[in-house]
Amino acid sequence: MADTPTSSAPAAPPGAASRLGWLALLPLTLFALALVELSHGGLPATLTLPWIPSLGIDLRFALDGLALQFVLLITGIGTMVMIYAGGYMVGVAQRTRLFVLLLLFMVAMLGSVTSDNLIVLFLFWELTSLTSFMLVGFKHEYESARRSAQQTLMVTAGGGLVLLAGLILLGDIASTFTISGLLASSDQWRDDPRVPAAVVLLIIGAFTKSAQLPFHFWLPNAMAAPTPVSAYLHSATMVKLGVYLLARLDPAFDSYALWQQILVPVGAATAAWAMLLTLRERDLKRILAWSTVSALGTLVMLVGLSGVGAATALGAFLLAHALYKAPLFFVAGNIDHCTGSRNIDHVSGLAPRMPWTAAAAALAAISMAGMPFSLGFVAKDLIDIAKAEGGVLFWVSYSSVFVNAITVAVAGVAAIRVFWHRGGDAIPGEVHEAGWSMRLPPLLLAALGITLGILPWIANPLIEATALSVNPATDFKGLTQAVDHIHALGAIALAAVLGMIVFTFWDRLHRISERGLARIDPVSAIAWYERLLAAIPASAGAVTRRLQNGRLTTAATTVLVFVSVLVALSLWLGRPLPMPEMMAPSLAVAGASLALIIASIAVCVIRTPFVMLLISGFVGLGSALLFLFLAAPDLALTQFAVEVAFVVVIAAILLRMRHLGLNPVDEPPVLPRALIAIGTSAVLMTLLLTATSGPQGSTLADFFAQASYLEAHGRNVVNVILVDFRAVDTLGEIAVLAIALLAALPLLALLRQRKNGKDGLA
Amino acid sequence: MSPRALILIVATRGLYPLMLLVSVWLLLRGHNAPGGGFIGGMIAVAATSLLAVANGADRALARLPLGALRLAAAGVLLSLFSGVPALFMDLPYMTHLWMTLPLGFTELKLSTVLLFDIGVFAAVWGALGGFCAQAIAIDEETA
Numbered sequence: 001m002a003d004t005p006t007s008s009a010p011a012a013p014p015g016a017a018s019r020l021g022w023l024a025l026l027p028l029t030l031f032a033l034a035l036v037e038l039s040h041g042g043l044p045a046t047l048t049l050p051w052i053p054s055l056g057i058d059l060r061f062a063l064d065g066l067a068l069q070f071v072l073l074i075t076g077i078g079t080m081v082m083i084y085a086g087g088y089m090v091g092v093a094q095r096t097r098l099f100v101l102l103l104l105f106m107v108a109m110l111g112s113v114t115s116d117n118l119i120v121l122f123l124f125w126e127l128t129s130l131t132s133f134m135l136v137g138f139k140h141e142y143e144s145a146r147r148s149a150q151q152t153l154m155v156t157a158g159g160g161l162v163l164l165a166g167l168i169l170l171g172d173i174a175s176t177f178t179i180s181g182l183l184a185s186s187d188q189w190r191d192d193p194r195v196p197a198a199v200v201l202l203i204i205g206a207f208t209k210s211a212q213l214p215f216h217f218w219l220p221n222a223m224a225a226p227t228p229v230s231a232y233l234h235s236a237t238m239v240k241l242g243v244y245l246l247a248r249l250d251p252a253f254d255s256y257a258l259w260q261q262i263l264v265p266v267g268a269a270t271a272a273w274a275m276l277l278t279l280r281e282r283d284l285k286r287i288l289a290w291s292t293v294s295a296l297g298t299l300v301m302l303v304g305l306s307g308v309g310a311a312t313a314l315g316a317f318l319l320a321h322a323l324y325k326a327p328l329f330f331v332a333g334n335i336d337h338c339t340g341s342r343n344i345d346h347v348s349g350l351a352p353r354m355p356w357t358a359a360a361a362a363l364a365a366i367s368m369a370g371m372p373f374s375l376g377f378v379a380k381d382l383i384d385i386a387k388a389e390g391g392v393l394f395w396v397s398y399s400s401v402f403v404n405a406i407t408v409a410v411a412g413v414a415a416i417r418v419f420w421h422r423g424g425d426a427i428p429g430e431v432h433e434a435g436w437s438m439r440l441p442p443l444l445l446a447a448l449g450i451t452l453g454i455l456p457w458i459a460n461p462l463i464e465a466t467a468l469s470v471n472p473a474t475d476f477k478g479l480t481q482a483v484d485h486i487h488a489l490g491a492i493a494l495a496a497v498l499g500m501i502v503f504t505f506w507d508r509l510h511r512i513s514e515r516g517l518a519r520i521d522p523v524s525a526i527a528w529y530e531r532l533l534a535a536i537p538a539s540a541g542a543v544t545r546r547l548q549n550g551r552l553t554t555a556a557t558t559v560l561v562f563v564s565v566l567v568a569l570s571l572w573l574g575r576p577l578p579m580p581e582m583m584a585p586s587l588a589v590a591g592a593s594l595a596l597i598i599a600s601i602a603v604c605v606i607r608t609p610f611v612m613l614l615i616s617g618f619v620g621l622g623s624a625l626l627f628l629f630l631a632a633p634d635l636a637l638t639q640f641a642v643e644v645a646f647v648v649v650i651a652a653i654l655l656r657m658r659h660l661g662l663n664p665v666d667e668p669p670v671l672p673r674a675l676i677a678i679g680t681s682a683v684l685m686t687l688l689l690t691a692t693s694g695p696q697g698s699t700l701a702d703f704f705a706q707a708s709y710l711e712a713h714g715r716n717v718v719n720v721i722l723v724d725f726r727a728v729d730t731l732g733e734i735a736v737l738a739i740a741l742l743a744a745l746p747l748l749a750l751l752r753q754r755k756n757g758k759d760g761l762a
Numbered sequence: 763m764s765p766r767a768l769i770l771i772v773a774t775r776g777l778y779p780l781m782l783l784v785s786v787w788l789l790l791r792g793h794n795a796p797g798g799g800f801i802g803g804m805i806a807v808a809a810t811s812l813l814a815v816a817n818g819a820d821r822a823l824a825r826l827p828l829g830a831l832r833l834a835a836a837g838v839l840l841s842l843f844s845g846v847p848a849l850f851m852d853l854p855y856m857t858h859l860w861m862t863l864p865l866g867f868t869e870l871k872l873s874t875v876l877l878f879d880i881g882v883f884a885a886v887w888g889a890l891g892g893f894c895a896q897a898i899a900i901d902e903e904t905a
Contacts, residue, residue: 634796634797634801637796637797638804641801641805641807641808644808644811645804645808645811645890648808648811648894648897648898649893649894649898652897652898652899652900652901653897653900655901656900656901713873714793714875715793715795716792716793716794716795716797719792719797720793722798722799722800722882723793723798723799723858723875723879723882724858724875727841727845727858727878728855728856730841730878730882731842731845731856734838734841734881734882734886734889737886737889737890738834738835738837738838738885738888738889740889741830741831741888741889741890741892741893742831744893745830745892745896748896748900751900755900
């Protein structure tokens with residue numbers, strides 16, 4: 001990732017904004033509608049459109065507190081992102097594509113969080129993965145962007161597959177795919193023995209999306225995307241989808257042991273580990289990305305905690321994090337846009353040149369650090385109460401001190417170091433403040449985070465609705481700045497002090513962590529991911545070389561052995577083999593069969609290709625004769641005609657090979673092949689005997705015999721089935737024939753051409 | 763197969779049209795008696811192969827109406843469209859329709875089934891006939 005293009009947007013005149021920014025009116029309208037919905041208290045609202053009723057899949061949408069919070073985040077942050085992108089993307093080629101993808105992503109997100117059907121949720125979930133892939137790869141002319149996009153897709157879409165398995169299993173266990181129905185009936189199915197498997201699959205799916213250990217590595221690499229995308233997808237919305245899913249299902253699993261045992265430790269470990277990795281970065285966006293991973297870990301942990309306070313803390317922290325992290329990404333984007341670098345070694349002392357951006361950064365950082373009079377403070381307090389209540393393991397409590405300290409330090413880096421510190425490279429003289437469309441969004445969001453901190457009761461209805469839908473037992477007391485938990489206040493003070501220390505010694509800690517972490521690089525998750533990625537084509541190649549080595553004998557052996565073993569196993573495991581009734585065959589059938597047997601043995605013995613071909617042709621004609629005696633004239637005719645064509649084609653090829661001096665019959669070890677042949681025939685014979693000895697269902701035969709003339713006006717049942725009852729199948733078959741010719745003709749023509757050229761030379 | 767076999771060439775002169783006639787006869791009787799588009803088509807393939815062995819693959823290919831690939835494609839298209847008329851009568855695709863033409867001494871049954879079967883015949887003849895003739899061609903002496 002060293003060669004990430006840091007300077008992403010060309011310099012544009014201040015104040016210039018693309019007219020595409022007006023697209024922000026779309027999410028703004030939705031945002032206003034969602035707010036109206038909240039104030040009317042009409043939750044939960046539902047909408048159902050039948051889609052695939054036979055599978056129990058309906059386009060069912062429900063808007064409850066949790067969904068509404070996400071809708072507000074998606075549309076609210078979305079509005080700001082659109083405005084911001086209008087300024088940020090000025091003069092960038094293909095910027096229309098970015099806006100289209102952003103809107104598409106917004107639809108996918110809204111669908112994901114409002115869907116009340118597991119399968120519909122999955123469809124929208126995958127759509128967010130796809131749009132994320134395209135947005136991360138937006139600057140596709142850079143190899144690093146393409147690699148990051150591929151990584152994003154591999155991790156999130158791969159996790160999506162696991163999620164699909166989990167959702168189907170869950171729907172099967174609960175015998176409904178409706179989320180609300182599933183949650184309501186959870187007491188009846190929670191003891192099903194398949195629930196642990198479903199829980200693990202669902203959690204893996206959610207963890208890939210929300211970048212939890214060990215899938216944490218993709219998120220910072222996704223920073224190859226343009227800044228508006230990073231602010232929107234990779235901090236405020238998409239990466240929280242995993243948290244959303246877990247929170248959505250939490251009412252069913254809240255007291256489920258496995259649920260807690262996975263979510264709490266992994267969430268806490270992710271929060272701590274990501275913070276450690278933060279120290280290693282110099283790129284402001286990547287620093288923010290790791291702190292996002294850490295926040296996601298905290299959110300996952302909150303979902304796992306079982307106390308009543310956890311749901312309130314979850315709701316408050318979701319809102320607080322979006323209101324400080326998105327503006328900080330905007331700030332990083334402004335710095336990048338105006339100075340051409342995001343490296344904290346090169347950028348410093350920008351405040352006099354970019355006062356508005358500096359102000360936005362300061363407001364957001366106060367909330368991020370959890371300082372009093374900010375929403376971050378309220379959320380941190382609630383988190384501490386929830387942890388105390390949830391009875392977490394001791395290391396989880398200690399890790400949160402560490403996480404909080406580095407969070408404070410990261411806030412310091414983003415707000416103080418780059419804006420107020422002197423030193424580093426000299427800033428070029430022409431650096432100036434970004435345009436209004438790039439100043440306003442971070443300022444507004446960060447100011448909202450402070451406003452809600454000072455007047456937290458404004459957010460009460462939203463947080464209460466969220467908490468109630470995550471945990472119906474929530475006893476919501478209203479958000480407040482008045483901390484009644486003296487331990488929490490102490491923890492925040494401790495974090496502030498430790499954070500200032502980390503901030504002061506940031507560069508030294510960076511060197512230490514760089515040296516320490518470099519040592520474990522070979523066993524890191526990203527290294528394993530790279531190894532896995534390299535192993536896929538390698539193993540595919542090995543398998544292909546082994547199975548598709550161009551030798552017909554290998555292919556035939558593989559197919560025959562595989563099929564025989566499979567059939568033999570199913571015969572063995574199936575019902576006991578019945579002995580068929582023996583009947584004396586008619587003289588004609590016996591004669592034809594005897595001729596067939598003799599000819600078949602002869603084919604095996606003779607080594608001259610042409611004689612072999614002729615005798616094998618005789619076997620075919622003998623079979624045709626047998627069919628005729630067994631009252632299947634259609635089959636006999638077909639067999640006869642096919643056999644003729646077969647012999648002609650093979651004869652032509654054999655002749656050609658003889659002219660080229662190739663010997664078509666090489667001398668292989670006979671015994672293994674003979675064994676395979678005998679084994680396959682034995683299995684096939686047993687299969688035939690089993691199939692014909694059981695009671696024959698004659699309904700089908702009766703139906704065709706009846707319907708053939710009455711409905712299809714034909715007496716030849718075989719033909720009627722081919723051209724009428726099963727006409728579409730036949731159509732497919734002749735289409736395959738025509739396509740096969742299309743493929744074979746150029747090859748045959750090439751052979752002919754090559755031969756002519758060769759003969760011409762000779 | 764350097765010198766052409768004279769007897770084979772002479773015999774083919776009569777056999778080729780005869781085999782094609784048989785193939786068409788099989789095609790037409792197929793709905794009520796053994797036969798049908800596929801079998802008829804295979805007999806026609808045998809006729810084409812015979813012609814290719816006797817008179818050369820290029821001659822045989824030239825005698826295929828429309829040429830091999832187009833014949834096969836036309837067959838698939840004919841079968842494909844034989845199911846379309848049902849759509850105009852609000853019936854599911856591929857519901858076959860029948861009509862009877864009185865001819866005085868006898869009556870002629872016409873149907874979309876016949877169109878479908880002719881399509882199968884043409885597809886088989888074009889695809890396999892073309893393939894067989896081309897396969898035979900790879901060992902021909904160049905003229």
